[in-house]
Amino acid sequence: MKDTAEYKASIENIRAQFPILSQKVNGRDLVYFDNAATSQKPYTVIERIDNYYKNENANIHRGVHYLSQKATEDYESARNIIGTYLNAADASEIIFTKGTTDGINLIASSYGSMLNEGDEILISAMEHHSNIVPWQLLESQRGIKLRIIPIHENGEIDMDAYNEMLNSKTKLVSVTHISNTLGSINPIGEIIDKAHAVGAKVLIDGAQSIQHDQIDLKALNCDFFVFSGHKVFGPTGIGVLYGKSEILNLMPPYQGGGDMIEKVSFEKTTFNVLPFKFEAGTPNIVGGIALGEAFNFLKSLNFNELHEHEMNLLKYAEEELNKIDNIRIIGTAKNKTSVISFNVGELHPFDIGTLLDKQGFAVRTGHHCTQPLMDFYKIPGTIRVSFSVYNTKQEIDLFLIALKKAIDILS
Amino acid sequence: MNYSEKQNSIIEDFSMFEDWMEKYEFIIELGKEVNLIPEQDKSDDLLIEGCQSRVWLKSEVNNGQMYYFADSDAIITKGIISLLIKVMNGETPSTIAKENLFFIEKIGLQEHLSPTRANGLLEMVKRMKMDAIKNI
Ligand SMILES: Cc1ncc(COP(=O)(O)O)c(C=O)c1O
Secondary structure, three states: OOOOHHHHHHHHHHHOOOHHHHOEEOOEEOEEOEOOOOOOOOHHHHHHHHHHHHHHOOOOOOOOOHHHHHHHHHHHHHHHHHHHHHOOOOHHHEEEEOOHHHHHHHHHHHOHHHOOOOOEEEEEOOOOHHHOHHHHHHHHHHOOEEEEEOEOOOOOEOHHHHHHHOOOOEEEEEEEOEOOOOOEEOOHHHHHHHHHHOOOEEEEEOOOHHHHOOOOHHHHOOOEEEEEHHHHOOOOOOEEEEEOHHHHHHOOOOOOOOOOEEEOOOOOOEEOOOOHHHOOOOOOHHHHHHHHHHHHHHHHOOHHHHHHHHHHHHHHHHHHHHOOOOEEEEOOOOOEOOEEEEEEOOOOHHHHHHHHHHOOEEOEEEOOOOHHHHHHHOOOOEEEEEOOOOOOHHHHHHHHHHHHHHHHHHO | OOHHHHHHHHHHHHHOOOOHHHHHHHHHHHHOOOOOOOHHHOOHHHEEEOOOOEEEEEEEEEOOEEEEEEEEOOHHHHHHHHHHHHHHOOOOHHHHHHOOOOHHHHOOOHHHHOOOOOOOHHHHHHHHHHHHHHOO
């Protein structure tokens, strides 16, 4: 893989922006390979949070005083930064939520209330629990029918099956852009176009793709797109639901409270315009502002170069892992992001994960909130490593040594 | 040895290890000597479902003393179970119910007893104590 001095310097420069990466765990240098669970935060985001509470804290949208107006401006400017970055038609289509899970629940509750018995919702077999359970709840409440698009053994969606499942009763297709367990990048462009052809709306779970891909909502033409701030270098407790305004305008409010109303009386209450209609109560102000800063960080990156870097890491790690006896990589889609799930013979992922932790490696083990997918592969869980922009080939080399040591001890 | 002495002796065993890997190598060795439950006896009511590893637990009273049998699909979990069994086996129900269980924390393994139940161990310790209480 590419190993020039200039290239290394550019990765080192990115690493230097993440203070957490220089710490020790169990006496060893931390190697953070759990980026699919959450990404680390650059100084700019951390300092933005600090500065907000030190110098700017006030409630927004309600005050005439200086601080309140400044906080409102900053919060709304963050919305603009994100909307522009994602190429949304208008910033009012960017709704701040608590995260991916919250966004999906909002749609299940609000858009879901417009569905009727017999209407069908399609999800794939590789969805995260947060894109399964809200639809199951809706199924039991409104009698809609939840149908599961099957996947192939290599972790790709079965597009033939998908095409056959689409019909005039299909009202929503909700699929993940990238599988958090397998790394598969789904052909969402085709999925969206095919769904629209039968009049269905499409929700894309962008939790995993937002960090790895330059998302262009206009080009994608999906109806909803959700993600979590914490997976894209921002804080926890904040996320985004994007929706096309013509659909969001038709949908009833999700939660009632302050900010989401135009006028309240006991006889009749009218609702605020987008995006406020879906943002009841005092929001996560600092979260929104810091997420804007995280998008500034994203903008500062050279996406092409970083994509190449992550692909190099993926390819190198897969090649080296495949040299280890009894390794089975789960998820071998042709189009993958830098996420690798694997098992070693009959060894339990929990045992390997524990021994890796003791050597300073942060990896994820278990079912990754995708139990139906584990059932599909007939395994209790996997060990998952997931790389981000700040990971290096050298870290992978150290990881391979640690992994071999763990396997030795356990065998 | 009484209940505390048994625990202190384990703490002493662990104090000899220089680093975490050595500690875990020892735990893994212990995992190989757990009083296993035969495969055909592993019914669902013995199962304690953790988020990551599963644990099976069975207890018996013999002459007023508790005896435990357990198994897990993860070997590290098994090793920790074997320590618990070493301490608890042969003790009276009231000792197990009332006396302090302190060695896990002292040897630095309390993370395995976190309430997120990654390995079902916290639930198992609770069940070991409940089984003892039922027999007081
Ligand atoms: C694909 C996918 N969807 C949804 C989620 C849920 O995100 P959150 O827990 O931030 O709401 C995750 C996070 O693990 C994910 O990877």
